[in-house]
Amino acid sequence: MRVMLRAQLDTQLANEAIKNGSLPKIMQSLTEQLKPEAAYFGPCEGKRSCTFVFDMQDSSLLPSIAEPLFESLGAKIEIQPVMNTEDMQKGLAALRG
Numbered sequence: 001m002r003v004m005l006r007a008q009l010d011t012q013l014a015n016e017a018i019k020n021g022s023l024p025k026i027m028q029s030l031t032e033q034l035k036p037e038a039a040y041f042g043p044c045e046g047k048r049s050c051t052f053v054f055d056m057q058d059s060s061l062l063p064s065i066a067e068p069l070f071e072s073l074g075a076k077i078e079i080q081p082v083m084n085t086e087d088m089q090k091g092l093a094a095l096r097g
Contacts, residue, residue, distance in 0.1 A: 003056045004082045005034075005065065009048040010074030017073060026072055033065065053082065 017023035027050065031039060036054040043049060056062075062079070069075035083091065 001056055002037075002082055002084070002087065003054065003079050005050075005052045005054070006044075006078045007050050007069050007073075007075040008044055009050075009069075011047060013072070013074040014048050022072065026068055030065070030068065 014023060017026065027041075030052070034052050034054040036052040038051075038053040040051045041049070056065075056079075066077050066079075069077055
């Protein structure tokens with residue numbers, strides 16, 4: 001299922017991760033794990049944030065995805081199902097039978 005992960009990083013913990021060099025490593029590891037179709041990085045609500053759109057094969061993967069962000073960066077995380085245009089058109093066509 002295609003999902004979107006949004007994470008807002010705790011400023012103090014992210015500052016420390018930048019200083020000790022672990023922030024790029026955490027993001028690289030997450031990118032390699034998720035193999036996202038899209039990844040974005042930038043400020044959101046005054047905090048460092050990242051957004052990944054990827055295919056989550058099984059919900060049991062959620063802890064391995066979220067825990068590094070919680071533990072290392074004190075992140076606030078949201079994960080929700082999303083559709084691209086093709087998915088939406090297919091879903092709407094199915095409604096019409």
